[in-house]
Amino acid sequence: MKKLLLPTMFLLWGQLSYSQQVSEVAALLFKNVKTNLTPAEKNHIATKLGFVLSGNKEQPFAQDKESRDYPFNALVYPTDLNKDGKEEIFIHYGNSYSSGHAGSSIALFIKNGAGTYTENLGFPGMAPDVLATTSKGYPDLLIGGPGFEYPVWRWNGKTYNLLKMVSDKDYEKLKKVNLEALVVRE
Numbered sequence: 001m002k003k004l005l006l007p008t009m010f011l012l013w014g015q016l017s018y019s020q021q022v023s024e025v026a027a028l029l030f031k032n033v034k035t036n037l038t039p040a041e042k043n044h045i046a047t048k049l050g051f052v053l054s055g056n057k058e059q060p061f062a063q064d065k066e067s068r069d070y071p072f073n074a075l076v077y078p079t080d081l082n083k084d085g086k087e088e089i090f091i092h093y094g095n096s097y098s099s100g101h102a103g104s105s106i107a108l109f110i111k112n113g114a115g116t117y118t119e120n121l122g123f124p125g126m127a128p129d130v131l132a133t134t135s136k137g138y139p140d141l142l143i144g145g146p147g148f149e150y151p152v153w154r155w156n157g158k159t160y161n162l163l164k165m166v167s168d169k170d171y172e173k174l175k176k177v178n179l180e181a182l183v184v185r186e
Helices: 002-019 024-029 039-049 096-102
Strands: 074-079 088-093 105-111 117-124 129-135 138-142 149-155 160-167 176-178
Touching: 024 039, 039 088, 039 105, 039 117, 096 105, 096 117, 129 149, 138 160
Parallel strands: none
Antiparallel strands: 074 088, 088 105, 105 117, 129 138, 129 176, 138 149, 149 160
């Protein structure tokens, strides 16, 4: 019995240490970011984004292997939008190659009931303004981009969906904070 137990312990330890390793993409993505995410959660988010390493130190990411000539940087914003103690993770990334006229894209990862981070948004736009209005515990998000109107996104309990468009003149009247103001700093 003892002979069987020892190899099993080493096998389990090896699997545990492997799952605790952060991929190269995840390591660069979350470098210098204060977050409570586990290595597995960081890897999951990096995999969902699909970034590859570009080979450029200043702009370390590319959309895929074929677009390494168009590198970009990515900024990670850990927040707690609904004040439940679980981080929501915004990723602001891209360039005109990956994001068109907006010049950047925004993705949001929210932990679902099963404890897995799921991707929301994931389209060209600027880092959002967080509005004072809320739905089901989450604030509405205004995501700017090219043009004279701005989309407002509202949480429906499972995902963010387009609520309405706001004109340039109405934008100034909205009560809002910049996403950076909500970054969890522990």
